[in-house]
Amino acid sequence: MCIRDSPYTRGLVHSTPDIFVYKDLWGIPGDVPAGNEFKGCPFSPRCTQKIDICSKASPVLMPVGGGREIACHRGGIAGLLEAKNLNFSYRLPDGEYLQAVDNVSLEVREGEVLAIVGQTGSGKSTLAHILANVIRPESGEVLFMDGNVSGGNYGNRFNGIQIVFQDPFSSTSNRFTVLDAVKEPLYINKIGSNGDRLQMVKNALELVRLPNTDNFLQKYCGELSGGQRQRVALARAMVMEPKLLIADEITSALDVSTSANVLRLLKGLQNRRGFAMIYISHDLSLTLKIADRIAVMDSGKIVETGNSHDVMLSPSDEYTKRLVGSRIGLCCHTH
Structure with missing residues (x-):
C-alpha cells in the first residue's frame, strides 16, 4: 500500500x-x-x-x-526535512573516536511519522540531536523547508523544529514553575506580549491534557509526577507550533501505563495538528503502531528503511531480522 x-x-x-x-x-x-x-x-x-x-x-x-x-497542487505529499551524508563522532577517554553517525541520509515528509529504531548505542539519539540542531554534524547538511537547519535557526521560531528529550527530570528544571517551563521558548524568542504568552501556555497545557489553572501554573516541576513532567516538556514544544516534532525515547523513563497514555496523547496530537514527527525508540512494538515509515540504525548507519509494515513483518537486513526476532509477538517473514 x-x-x-x-x-x-x-x-x-x-x-x-x-x-x-x-x-x-x-x-x-x-x-x-x-x-x-x-x-x-x-x-x-x-x-x-x-x-x-x-x-x-x-x-x-x-x-x-x-x-x-x-x-494535488504540491504534487503529492511534500518533503519537509532532508538529511544528507551526516557524520558525527565522539572522542573516547582513551583518545580513540567512536563514529556515532556514519554517512546518514534520510527524508521526512509533511505530516508523516518516521520512527528511527535501534539498540542502545546505535546512534539514533545523536542523529536526533543533529536533526534538531542541538549538535552540529562534522560533515553533511540538514535541509528543512528548503533551508539549512544550522543557518535557519528553525528551533527558535514558530512552525519550526522542536525536540522532546528522553528524561523529563533533566529536561525541565525543578526550580521552574510549570508556567516558567512552558513559557521559556516564547520569552527567549520574544514571541507575543505577556498576556499572549500566558494564553499560549494555557492552550498548550490543554493540548497535552494538563490543568491550566493558576494553581497548576504555579506548581514547581519538581512537584510533578514523571508523566505530568513529560507532558509539560511536550507542552513546551507544542507552544511553538512545530512543523516537525522530534520525540527522543520520550516514554523510556516512564512506567508501562503512563508510557501508553503519553504515547497515545502524542499520536493523537500529531493526527489532529498535522505536524510531522521523528519518533526515536528501541521498542519495535510501539513503532509498528504509530509509524508510517521506519529507519533502522546499527553502529551509526541506517541499514534499512521502508514503510513500517514491510520493515517489521518482512525485514531484509540481517540486523533488522535479529532485532525483530527478539520481540515476542512480532512475526518475521524471511522469504
Missing part, C-alpha cells in the same frame, strides 16, 4: 482497519465542506500541507509514476 502520493489517501489508510491491522485507527480531522461552499481543492480545509492556491483552484490529475495519477 503506497501512501506517499496523496495526503488524502494517507488519511484514508489511517482510517481503515483492514490495511494495517497493527495500527490504531486515526480518522481524518475536520469536516468535509459542502459542495457549493468551496472553490478550491475539496481536501484543502483538512490538509496539513496546504498553500494559498489550494483554497482558490481545484487541482488537476497529473501522473506521478507507476501508472498512478494525483490531483
Whole structure:
C-alpha cells in the first residue's frame, strides 16, 4: 500500500482497519465542506500541507509514476526535512573516536511519522540531536523547508523544529514553575506580549491534557509526577507550533501505563495538528503502531528503511531480522 502520493489517501489508510491491522485507527480531522461552499481543492480545509492556491483552484490529475495519477497542487505529499551524508563522532577517554553517525541520509515528509529504531548505542539519539540542531554534524547538511537547519535557526521560531528529550527530570528544571517551563521558548524568542504568552501556555497545557489553572501554573516541576513532567516538556514544544516534532525515547523513563497514555496523547496530537514527527525508540512494538515509515540504525548507519509494515513483518537486513526476532509477538517473514 503506497501512501506517499496523496495526503488524502494517507488519511484514508489511517482510517481503515483492514490495511494495517497493527495500527490504531486515526480518522481524518475536520469536516468535509459542502459542495457549493468551496472553490478550491475539496481536501484543502483538512490538509496539513496546504498553500494559498489550494483554497482558490481545484487541482488537476497529473501522473506521478507507476501508472498512478494525483490531483494535488504540491504534487503529492511534500518533503519537509532532508538529511544528507551526516557524520558525527565522539572522542573516547582513551583518545580513540567512536563514529556515532556514519554517512546518514534520510527524508521526512509533511505530516508523516518516521520512527528511527535501534539498540542502545546505535546512534539514533545523536542523529536526533543533529536533526534538531542541538549538535552540529562534522560533515553533511540538514535541509528543512528548503533551508539549512544550522543557518535557519528553525528551533527558535514558530512552525519550526522542536525536540522532546528522553528524561523529563533533566529536561525541565525543578526550580521552574510549570508556567516558567512552558513559557521559556516564547520569552527567549520574544514571541507575543505577556498576556499572549500566558494564553499560549494555557492552550498548550490543554493540548497535552494538563490543568491550566493558576494553581497548576504555579506548581514547581519538581512537584510533578514523571508523566505530568513529560507532558509539560511536550507542552513546551507544542507552544511553538512545530512543523516537525522530534520525540527522543520520550516514554523510556516512564512506567508501562503512563508510557501508553503519553504515547497515545502524542499520536493523537500529531493526527489532529498535522505536524510531522521523528519518533526515536528501541521498542519495535510501539513503532509498528504509530509509524508510517521506519529507519533502522546499527553502529551509526541506517541499514534499512521502508514503510513500517514491510520493515517489521518482512525485514531484509540481517540486523533488522535479529532485532525483530527478539520481540515476542512480532512475526518475521524471511522469504
